[in-house]
Amino acid sequence: MTAPVIIAENLARHYVVGGGLFSKPQVVKALSEASFSIEPGKTLAVVGESGCGKSTLARLVTLIEEPTAGTLRIDGKAATPDTWASLRASVQIVFQDPYGSLNLRHRIGAILEEPLRINRPQMPAAERQAKAREMMALVGLRPEHYDRFPHMFSGGQRQRIAIARALMLEPKLLVLDEPVSALDLSIQSQVLNLLMDLQERLDLAYLFISHDLSVVRHMADEVIVMYLGRPVEYGTRDQVFEAPRHPYTKALLSATPTTEPHLRRERIKLEGELPSPLNVPEGCPFAPRCWKAQDLCRQTRPELGDGAHPAACHFPEGH
Amino acid sequence: MALLSIRNLSVEFATAAGPFRAVDGVDLTVDQGDVLAIVGESGSGKSVSMLAMMGLLPWTATITADEMSFDGRDIRRLSARERRKVIGRDMAMIFQEPMSSLNPCFTVGFQIKEALRQHLNLDRAQRHARAIELMDLVGIPAPEKRLSAFPHQLSGGMSQRVMIAMALACKPRLLIADEPTTALDVTIQAQILDLLSDLQKETGMALILITHDMGVVAETAQRVQVQYAGQKVEEQPVEGLFATPHHPYTAALLAALPERATTRRLPTIPGVVPGQYDRPAGCLFAPRCAKATEICHSTRAPVQGAELGLARCHHPVTQPEEATQ
Ligand SMILES: Nc1ncnc2c1ncn2[C@@H]1O[C@H](COP(=O)(O)OP(=O)(O)OP(=O)(O)O)[C@@H](O)[C@H]1O
Numbered sequence A: 001m002t003a004p005v006i007i008a009e010n011l012a013r014h015y016v017v018g019g020g021l022f023s024k025p026q027v028v029k030a031l032s033e034a035s036f037s038i039e040p041g042k043t044l045a046v047v048g049e050s051g052c053g054k055s056t057l058a059r060l061v062t063l064i065e066e067p068t069a070g071t072l073r074i075d076g077k078a079a080t081p082d083t084w085a086s087l088r089a090s091v092q093i094v095f096q097d098p099y100g101s102l103n104l105r106h107r108i109g110a111i112l113e114e115p116l117r118i119n120r121p122q123m124p125a126a127e128r129q130a131k132a133r134e135m136m137a138l139v140g141l142r143p144e145h146y147d148r149f150p151h152m153f154s155g156g157q158r159q160r161i162a163i164a165r166a167l168m169l170e171p172k173l174l175v176l177d178e179p180v181s182a183l184d185l186s187i188q189s190q191v192l193n194l195l196m197d198l199q200e201r202l203d204l205a206y207l208f209i210s211h212d213l214s215v216v217r218h219m220a221d222e223v224i225v226m227y228l229g230r231p232v233e234y235g236t237r238d239q240v241f242e243a244p245r246h247p248y249t250k251a252l253l254s255a256t257p258t259t260e261p262h263l264r265r266e267r268i269k270l271e272g273e274l275p276s277p278l279n280v281p282e283g284c285p286f287a288p289r290c291w292k293a294q295d296l297c298r299q300t301r302p303e304l305g306d307g308a309h310p311a312a313c314h315f316p317e318g319h
Numbered sequence B: 001m002a003l004l005s006i007r008n009l010s011v012e013f014a015t016a017a018g019p020f021r022a023v024d025g026v027d028l029t030v031d032q033g034d035v036l037a038i039v040g041e042s043g044s045g046k047s048v049s050m051l052a053m054m055g056l057l058p059w060t061a062t063i064t065a066d067e068m069s070f071d072g073r074d075i076r077r078l079s080a081r082e083r084r085k086v087i088g089r090d091m092a093m094i095f096q097e098p099m100s101s102l103n104p105c106f107t108v109g110f111q112i113k114e115a116l117r118q119h120l121n122l123d124r125a126q127r128h129a130r131a132i133e134l135m136d137l138v139g140i141p142a143p144e145k146r147l148s149a150f151p152h153q154l155s156g157g158m159s160q161r162v163m164i165a166m167a168l169a170c171k172p173r174l175l176i177a178d179e180p181t182t183a184l185d186v187t188i189q190a191q192i193l194d195l196l197s198d199l200q201k202e203t204g205m206a207l208i209l210i211t212h213d214m215g216v217v218a219e220t221a222q223r224v225q226v227q228y229a230g231q232k233v234e235e236q237p238v239e240g241l242f243a244t245p246h247h248p249y250t251a252a253l254l255a256a257l258p259e260r261a262t263t264r265r266l267p268t269i270p271g272v273v274p275g276q277y278d279r280p281a282g283c284l285f286a287p288r289c290a291k292a293t294e295i296c297h298s299t300r301a302p303v304q305g306a307e308l309g310l311a312r313c314h315h316p317v318t319q320p321e322e323a324t325q
């Protein structure tokens, strides 16, 4: 077994909001108790409702923000404030919106070379340029694109540029935060294919965030399902999709519309709404919407636990 | 008689770089109780054709059509006053960007009640009650409290539901929903789609659904219309479209669905949609089409018969197997 590129243990991130003259500051628990590891060449997908903490996790893993609690080991080294700078090159991120994440006034060449200019200032300009051109070829951009501006590209091409830039420092782990959500179906498949090619060639590990379960099913080796800032299920792709254990995962899968009649399941209708992370209910956070909830669920929060396919539920499915 | 009938609709924008044809000869028919989905590449004119019908395009747009009628009345001939009466009451639209379509200066309660005041004969208390009922209908918790919220105090998904509540306020006979569920997660999306189907069954409301989500199309629509580069390239009942698409573009689009993939690498469509300057002389899809022959590059494609899904194609696909290649 190869050593994981990243090991996260009990990561948490809390935000303090409000706290004006007359209001008490409140704590948003955007993420709590996230533990996982990813090996080279593997993809861990993170799914869950809007606001459940997926992007927060992405920011912690890419060392953009410091965790409130928990530890992170990247490439065998503990991520602490003094190692951050040296580890940052190993984890890079690609965002959802290919337009918003590129500097529109820079040419593609300059956009790709910027990470090198900042992180490897001693590298000669000619070598930087050679590396940028090599990367363009790798992601399927043409040599003449080197001098063009972002607005001259299609959405799919812009996402290729963003991926190319993220790869310039030869990271071991790429965090992909909704990388294809803004793209057309026909362009989505180009970008997903590119990601699969790059993963095979460079042995990259991916943390793949998406709300599209059919994309996740196609890309992932393992899946974490999150609810209200906490992982509630963690398993291999087949475990999660074929035999979901948490009722929330089951509801999510049943509500995903499909074009294949034989994949359609009886849809589970959830009552109520995702509670606010400012006001997390006591007990199991999913209990107010869960059709199986009992008194125990409303009183005591179930732990995720360990094992091959853990689920944070007092009454998991399949038992 | 069809509820909505549009024939040969074209929209041309005057741009700094010359005229740009965003919609090119589109036909569209909707009967009472119909659920029609419109799908197609981003920029293929789906939103613009609907906005043209509602009279909501800027002055730079030139609209031409052989027919545009709602309930037997020519929409183009309506006076501004009559048009306002029809639009918003009989014909309502949920816009693609919910955030920018709500007025940030007024509470959502005010905005819903205002729609009710303009079109229905209700007193103040009745309007208040109906507004709460509508918010509840679209699954907004604690509706009384949310009536006094301003749009920026709601999440994306919540504003989208307020927009839906407003569109439903006057029980329209036709609802046009442009990407109504994109900011929602699948469990809430399912709830909204159920609500729309129920209304359609109970009141005979017709629904035009514009979406990129093929799963939503398959589970919600009765009929599907596919657009490419401003043209309608195919129209079929939903089962037929997913089983045997007749236009090579439709076939390629469906093949790109991850859930249909038979190999790890997904099928793609090479090339890009034609732009303002490189519009082909023949079939608009020819430069990207695996089946294109000489005639496709030189001559505009004919529209095939209904048995071939009205495919705008010289060589329509006829076998399901052919479609998945
Ligand atoms: N800087 C911040 N200050 C206060 N609250 C924050 C901050 N960043 C995120 N949050 C809150 O933390 C929670 C999780 O946010 P996050 O962006 O991680 O969600 P997400 O799962 O990525 O959602 P989406 O699918 O909509 O992108 C949300 O309730 C959000 O409002």
Ligand SMILES: Nc1ncnc2c1ncn2[C@@H]1O[C@H](COP(=O)(O)OP(=O)(O)OP(=O)(O)O)[C@@H](O)[C@H]1O
Residues within 6 Å of the ligand: B013, B015, B020, B022, B040, B041, B042, B043, B044, B045, B046, B047, B048, B049, B058, B060, B096
């Ligand atoms: N006011 C305008 N002036 C000039 N061109 C416009 C204007 N509004 C829209 N267009 C162009 O018309 C074309 C059709 O746009 P439309 O919004 O109908 O696309 P769409 O099919 O709805 O795409 P999407 O799926 O991305 O919403 C696009 O190329 C767009 O850039």
Ligand SMILES: [Mg+2]
Residues within 6 Å of the ligand: A054, A055, A056
């Ligand atoms: Mg996010």
Ligand SMILES: [Mg+2]
Residues within 6 Å of the ligand: B046, B047, B048, B096, B178
């Ligand atoms: Mg649109």
